[in-house]
Amino acid sequence: MTDLRDDIEWRITPAPVPYAEALAEMEARALAVAEGRAPELVWLLEHPAVYTGGTSADPSELRDPQFPVVQTGRGGRYTYHGPGQRIGYVVLDLNKRGRDVRQFVHGLEGWVIDTLGDLGITAFRAPGRVGIWTHLPAPLGAAPAEAKIGAIGVRVRRWVTLHGFSVNLSPNLSHFDGIVPCGLPDFAVTSAEMLGRPTDYATFDAALALRLAAFLQTHSISQQNWA
Template identity: 50%
Template sequence: MTAITATHPPEWIVAEGRTPYAEALAAMEAHVAAIRAGTGRERVWLVEHDPTYTAGTSAKPEDLHDARFPVFAAGRGGQWTYHGPGQRTGYVMLDLHEPHGTVPARDIRAYVHGLEEWLIRALDRFNIRAERREGRIGLWVANRATGGEDKIAAIGVRVTRWVTWHGIALNVDPDLSHFGGIVPCGISEFGVTSIHAQGVPATMDEADSALRAAWNEVFG
């Protein structure tokens, strides 16, 4: 049998409304199993969640300062992350047995680098310069007021038998005060920002369009 993933590009699904986090976890797990079995198509699933704190496998209990929102063990790599309205969460389910654009097969480090590049190119469409930083997960932009840097996007992945799940979280226009209940990704000395906080009043649809266009440049 020829696997679906070998003959079709990933399907793009944009969820309407808000997707419960537990529902998203269950749906991802089921679809990853289908991809592994060769019966499911690779997928990029764009969702919005209600305010939620999620703990990665390296999360420290003391980095949860205020459990004002539901808390979930995500099962992905990384530490604490906030998801909520105004943030675009992208769940990426790819079969890394095969190369994808600039990402070679069976190379998790290159895959994460590809996710970073995807976000960098998407944000560049709004004239926002996001950059990687050694030793810090996510994408960072300059804070002109403080002279420091703020995080604009987070990355957390899981790979099961070379099929990826979880993915990215891009701050379009979330309530940035909601990040105060956690130490985002275990990094306390830097702040968080968003596309709107950078002075760009982009809509979620515009952010989705930028992500779609940039995807083809990296993974296409």
């Protein structure tokens, strides 16, 4: 499904898209955006099972990979993508939205955190740990443990953003065991399914869409905020 919202194409691809194919299409789109030949893009999709390594990936953190490993130009370390995980690729032109990568990442995190909140999942940023975090249910009297429910990884080329976020709705969490997720061995990963919240893509996508305007405006990356 494809439509345009305020000059941003909102695309949802229902069938799984191989990682290399999605990467090639996203990079071509980013170039077209930079050259003024195409509108900005938010692309929601799913990948077949794959591990991807960012620019800070350490090969020692490949524990026992069960699936192909692909090196990519995004920031960050190793992560897993697969069925049950919603991927969001965000191709925005920071030339017209403010050339502040840190603010863009902060806004991207906030967009996902707010969306999860609408689905009943209290999520948050963790100092020193990029990504989206939440609390696991804890036994009575015990402090809740923190677990990662979403990953953020971006790249900026000619001030156009590539890559974006992933959110665990209902993936097989054992697939993360093949790597040290995001280089953080002391923290678990979790999912909406584990927390007893909605896991279908349609519900998540609709909640995300309702927060799009706030992402562009409230988080200081809209053009009017940079006039």
